[in-house]
Amino acid sequence: MTLARITSYAEADEILTSRRFAQESKHESAPLVGGTVLVMDGPAHLRRRRLLAPLMSRTALAGYDDVVARTLDECIRAQGDDLVPLGRSVFLQLAASMIGLGDLGARTPRLLALLGPLLEAVTVEWSTRDHAVVLAEGLAARDALVTQFPALPGSAGTLATLMAGRPDEWDDEAAVREVVLFLAASTLNNAALLVHVVDELSRRPVPDDVLPAALAETLRLYPPTVALLRRALTDVTLRDGRLVRAGEHVAVDLHAANRDPAVFGADAEEFRPGRAVAERARPWGLTFGSGPHLCLGRAVVTGTAVTPGVHLRILARLRELGVRPDPDRPPVFAPTAQRRHDSYPVLLASSENRGA
Numbered sequence: 001m002t003l004a005r006i007t008s009y010a011e012a013d014e015i016l017t018s019r020r021f022a023q024e025s026k027h028e029s030a031p032l033v034g035g036t037v038l039v040m041d042g043p044a045h046l047r048r049r050r051l052l053a054p055l056m057s058r059t060a061l062a063g064y065d066d067v068v069a070r071t072l073d074e075c076i077r078a079q080g081d082d083l084v085p086l087g088r089s090v091f092l093q094l095a096a097s098m099i100g101l102g103d104l105g106a107r108t109p110r111l112l113a114l115l116g117p118l119l120e121a122v123t124v125e126w127s128t129r130d131h132a133v134v135l136a137e138g139l140a141a142r143d144a145l146v147t148q149f150p151a152l153p154g155s156a157g158t159l160a161t162l163m164a165g166r167p168d169e170w171d172d173e174a175a176v177r178e179v180v181l182f183l184a185a186s187t188l189n190n191a192a193l194l195v196h197v198v199d200e201l202s203r204r205p206v207p208d209d210v211l212p213a214a215l216a217e218t219l220r221l222y223p224p225t226v227a228l229l230r231r232a233l234t235d236v237t238l239r240d241g242r243l244v245r246a247g248e249h250v251a252v253d254l255h256a257a258n259r260d261p262a263v264f265g266a267d268a269e270e271f272r273p274g275r276a277v278a279e280r281a282r283p284w285g286l287t288f289g290s291g292p293h294l295c296l297g298r299a300v301v302t303g304t305a306v307t308p309g310v311h312l313r314i315l316a317r318l319r320e321l322g323v324r325p326d327p328d329r330p331p332v333f334a335p336t337a338q339r340r341h342d343s344y345p346v347l348l349a350s351s352e353n354r355g356a
Contacts, residue, residue, distance in 0.1 A: 003229070003249050007256035009263040009281065014238055015252055017291030021230040024249060028125050032118070032138055035174050036181040037296065045292065051169060052296060055098055055159060061299055061307045063157075067097045068310045072317055076348070078108075081326070083198060083344040087191030088115060090314060094300075095186035099179055100151040100158030111149060115187060117141040122184040126226050126337040142180055151179075185297060189224040192340040193301070194314060196222040199344070200271045202325050208316070213273035215311055216302070219284035220264070221271060223254035226337050228289065258285030321348040 006012050015021050023041045026033055033039065037048045054060065071093040079086040089108060092115065096104050104111060121138020124131050151160030159182055163170040170178060197218040206214050229251055232244045244250060259268040263278040264285070277283055284302070288295035303309030325331070329345035 003251045004244065005227075005256075006250050006252045007260070008240075009257045009260040009278075009286070011238055011240060011242065012252045012254070012257040012286055013290050015230055015250060016228065016286065016289055016293065018236065019292065020233050020236050021244075021250070022233055023293060024229040024231045025225075026125070028131065029122050029135075029138075031135065032122050032142060033177055033181045033184075036178050038181055038185075038293075048169070049296060051162060051166060052159070054157065054162065056296060056299055058304065058306055060098075060157060061304060064094050064097060064300060065307050065310055065313065067094050068313055072314060075108075076317070076321070080321075080348050081345060083195045083323075083346050084191060084341050085112065087194040087314075088112060088187050090194075091187040091190040091310075094190075094310065095183050098159060098186060099182055100155035100160030101149055102152045102155065107149070111145075114141040114145050114148075115183070118145070118180060119184050119188040120334075120336070122180065123188070123225070123336060123338060128335045128337065142176065145180070145183075146176055186300075188340075190301065190311070192224060192338075193218060193222065194311065195341050195344045197311070197315065198318065198323055198346070199325070199331075204271055206273055208319070210273050211312055211315055212303075212308070213283070215309070215315070216283035217271055217273045217275070219287045219301070220258045222339060223258055223285070223287040224338070224340075225254065227251040227253050228293075252286070254286055258287065318348070323348055 006015060023039055023045075026039045030039075037045065037052060040048055068090060072090055075086055075089040075093070079089050089112060092108065092111060093104060096102065096111075117134075117137040118141045120127060120129075121134050121141070124134045124138070127134050151158070155161055159179065160175075163175045163178065193215075197215055200218055200221075201214060229249060232246050232248050232250070234246050236244045238244065258264070261268045263281045265275055265277075267275075275283075282288075288298045288301075299307075299309070301309055301311060303312065323346050326345035326347050329343075331341050331345070332343040334340050334342045
């Protein structure tokens with residue numbers, strides 16, 4: 001399959017917002033996330049998004065912030081020497097609340113152990129390891145998840161409750177895949193973002209009131225996926241004159257589009273929070289996608305007028321503890337084309353001060 005690589009922000013945004021292009025991502029990871037809201041299209045996709053919308057209501061977002069506030073210091077005490085397991089632990093608590101797994105408590109280490117192979121398998125398209133092995137490990141972790149972490153019955157306002165009330169929409173297999181998607185999206189991308197923003201701030205510190213802009217700038221520079229794939233449903237002539245024939249595939253290169261100097265300035269490769277962007281562009285670029293497939297959980301990260309987003313709470317606490325990279329233990333990158341870490345060792349204030 002020949003792919004046209006889309007690198008300009010204008011073309012990328014036009015393609016992602018157009019209903020003349022169909023979703024074509026995640027074929028290889030379909031055994032784990034096939035048939036979920038992430039990969040659906042058309043009326044079925046719109047229906048699924050509407051069913052899931054209560055999980056992103058203002059009340060729900062405030063609840064997720066409460067979960068992070070309640071569990072953050074315990075996660076720091078348990079995993080405070082490495083931002084990757086720390087970030088995954090924190091966002092795992094949020095994901096468990098959203099899905100309906102309840103307070104994890106002592107179950108956290110076991111679910112963290114399953115999370116690693118699950119996350120790699122969900123993004124197997126970009127893995128540099130043997131893909132068959134990655135998928136086999138992920139499916140084994142999924143089966144263990146189903147057995148060891150049943151959803152709590154009657155957990156109001158959770159994914160499990162929503163799905164249980166609509167058996168016409170989710171059979172047992174579809175429900176498991178939706179849970180895997182929410183678990184992966186809530187932990188992998190958020191933990192990776194936390195590492196990137198701490199890393200950037202370690203080199204270019206900013207005042208507290210600039211943290212929201214620093215978060216947006218990090219989102220722009222480090223989109224969670226390499227590319228979004230789309231297929232033209234009809235012949236499409238883009239506004240700049242590019243012709244995409246019906247059936248042709250395009251790869252929207254988010255890394256390149258988010259660094260387009262026409263939109264983000266001549267220094268678009270640089271980390272500069274608060275930069276001016278072109279009209280109608282978002283400060284985080286196309287990191288959350290655009291159009292009908294705009295990321296359902298964007299407000300969890302960027303916040304709303306009422307809730308600031310859980311990342312700012314976590315960053316504020318880590319800054320209180322003087323977070324900084326450990327000079328004696330270098331970071332370890334994950335075996336994937338995605339730019340994320342398997343380990344990012346840090347130093348914090350002494351353990352007796354962490355829960356103060």
